[in-house]
Amino acid sequence: MTTRRKFLKTAGIGAAATLAAPAVRAQGAKITWRLQTYAGPALAEQVVKPMVEKFNAIAGDQMQIELYTSDQLVPTGELFRAMQKGTIDAVQSDDDSMASPTNVTVFGGYFPFALRYSLDVPVLFNQYGLDDIWKEEYAKVGVQHISAGSWDPCHFATKQPINSLADLNGKRVFTFPTAGRFLSQFGVVPVTLPWEDIEVAVQTGELDGVAWSGITEDYTVGWADVTDYFLTNNISGAWIGHFFANQDRWNELPANLKELLKVCADSSHYHRQWWYWGGEAALRVNGTKMKLTSIPDAEWDQVEEAAKTFWDEIAQQNDTAARVVEKIKEYNVVMRKAGRPYRYS
DSSP: OHHHHHHHTTBOBSSBOOOSOOOOOOTTSOEEEEEEESSOHHHHHHHTHHHHHHHHHHHGGGEEEEEEOTTSSSOGGGHHHHHHHTSSSEEEEOTTTTTOOSTTGGGSBOOTTSOSSTTHHHHHHHHSSHHHHHHHHHHTTTEEEEEEEEOOOEEEEESSOOOSGGGGTTOEEEEOHHHHHHHGGGTOEEEOOOGGGHHHHHHHTSOSEEEEEOHHHHHHHSGGGTOOEEEEEEEESOOEEEEEEEHHHHHHSOHHHHHHHHHHHHHHHHHHHHHHHHHHHHHHHHOOSSEEEOOOHHHHHHHHHHHHHHHHHHHTSOHHHHHHHHHHHHHHHHHHHHOTTTOOO
């Protein structure tokens, strides 16, 4: 593990990694950015590397992005501060994981039961005003919010089978801060560890499982090799993640590069949507590494009801949180009234 960490801190994906401050650029010289993702190397191959390669190919001599994976330059929990200070130029993460100091942080990652499907994310951001709220919040702290997109749903992958709510009690689980806070009322014990330590922690019994992703990530990053069961119930239909940039670095870019970054970010969101959506179904049907289990709907309804109380608690934190919760509620009312295929219940 020590050797692996040393390697991760001294090598980038397709670029030599140094932690020195970026050199001062002469006018007209090629711009170089360092972007760190929340994802480890295997996952980054799908969730961000195609975007970086596409951007670099189009931008050519005008600009290049160097990509670094989880904890490679700075720990994930320090991503926001490092970007704000300009130690790194851009970040791909959810708000929750990177310890954003904004009033929208609690909604990053998996906000319990706010989303049923991955398409809910772009609709909320582009048609229900969340994009404007995020940009307002990050402008206050010197960060450019570029765009939001959806990832996979949130499921439990565990060593022991989960067939009832009682089976969750006492389970030590690696999960996101807000998800852990919500799940703790059902006896789940949230555990925070470096991302690259999770597989070993499950093998040694330090963790009973993970509630970090859907089944596609479980297979991609190796967690399906150390867990035996996959719970089909989920606490969210999609993870909300974002691309961010240091505000000064963003302001320095010419208009065409700003637009190119937005377009490539949108392309990245699209790539993840079909990769996860197809992968989740295919691996449930054809995957051989984990047995599927389910908690009966009547029992799982208790968890969904608890989420409504959780939303109201979050809305009381500040005016911004109240605005976001109001939008989420408004959206879900419309989806339920619309019926199939938007909502089945």
